[in-house]
Amino acid sequence: MPCSIYDPELDIVKIDTKKEHNPLISVCFEPTNRCQGMCPYCLIERHKPDIALDKAITYVDLLNQLGTRRIGWGGGEPLLFPGIYDLGTYARGLNMGSLLRTSGTFTIDASEAISAFDWVDVSLDSIDPNVFSQCRPGVSFEKLIYNIVSLSPILRVRVSILLTSVNKNSLFETIKWASATGVRCVRIQTLVPRGRAKSRYGQLSVDPSIEHKLIEEAINYAESLSLPCYELKSVSKGLIAILKPNGDIYSGDPAGIVKLGNLEDDQISILIANALGDSHRSHYAIGQ
Ligand code: SF4
Numbered sequence: 001m002p003c004s005i006y007d008p009e010l011d012i013v014k015i016d017t018k019k020e021h022n023p024l025i026s027v028c029f030e031p032t033n034r035c036q037g038m039c040p041y042c043l044i045e046r047h048k049p050d051i052a053l054d055k056a057i058t059y060v061d062l063l064n065q066l067g068t069r070r071i072g073w074g075g076g077e078p079l080l081f082p083g084i085y086d087l088g089t090y091a092r093g094l095n096m097g098s099l100l101r102t103s104g105t106f107t108i109d110a111s112e113a114i115s116a117f118d119w120v121d122v123s124l125d126s127i128d129p130n131v132f133s134q135c136r137p138g139v140s141f142e143k144l145i146y147n148i149v150s151l152s153p154i155l156r157v158r159v160s161i162l163l164t165s166v167n168k169n170s171l172f173e174t175i176k177w178a179s180a181t182g183v184r185c186v187r188i189q190t191l192v193p194r195g196r197a198k199s200r201y202g203q204l205s206v207d208p209s210i211e212h213k214l215i216e217e218a219i220n221y222a223e224s225l226s227l228p229c230y231e232l233k234s235v236s237k238g239l240i241a242i243l244k245p246n247g248d249i250y251s252g253d254p255a256g257i258v259k260l261g262n263l264e265d266d267q268i269s270i271l272i273a274n275a276l277g278d279s280h281r282s283h284y285a286i287g288q
Pocket of ligand 1: 035037039043103
């Protein structure tokens with residue numbers, strides 16, 4: 001039996017370091033790689049077919065057996081996967097945490113979302129529509145705003161900001177709006193030279209001499225508004241993974257990913273343990 005416990009209020013998995021045998025506690029499951037967006041820094045390089053819903057359910061069972069206590073539903077755009085609410089509800093029925101990570105471009109069904117997700121994470125790179133359209137071409141700003149405003153009073157909503165040279169000047173304005181709207185948390189992530197960003201990294205990334213200070217100031221600003229805010233770093237390394245629609249598992253780290261194996265491999269728990277080891281274990285892991 002898994003010894004780790006998911007705390008939905010804080011969105012962390014508490015780990016019993018003495019008893020825990022499996023480090024794969026938080027997984028980003030991507031049931032689809034499809035997306036209508038054309039973001040210049042998208043990490044999806046090759047599009048794989050969607051997983052079938054019944055197969056996805058068996059994968060959730062396998063993850064549960066491996067000790068996974070939290071699943072973030074990613075993609076692509078996970079709302080394009082027809083069974084996404086069923087998957088979330090199923091995972092929560094197994095006492096796993098469930099978090100939807102969406103571009104927000106489709107209307108989220110609030111009544112289904114309440115059953116399916118502990119948290120909804122929406123990528124809002126900027127509250128300025130002109131800046132946003134440069135960051136996330138193909139994503140509907142109006143729908144995204146509607147989703148955040150309508151869901152925030154009834155569900156835990158997190159806003160994710162990918163910091164680039166394009167949106168850095170609207171960072172504080174975006175945090176202020178999130179706070180006023182009842183968003184529960186803001187996550188800031190820096191650009192990595194992977195996927196579509198590989199060839200545009202120099203142009204899109206923030207000057208390293210100011211990036212760290214800017215994030216620190218943004219976190220302090222959010223805290224002054226009583227809004228929890230953190231930077232996604234590799235603090236969870238060794239405890240998280242990405243599951244692709246074809247069952248391939250990669251160790252997740254903002255700096256890079258490495259394939260561990262396939263979930264249907266009988267030896268997967270040994271492969272994961274060997275690949276990740278125990279060295280990165282901590283008492284909790286905040287999710288991706
Ligand atoms: S919304 Fe996300 S998955 Fe879609 S293109 Fe943009 S970064 Fe990629």
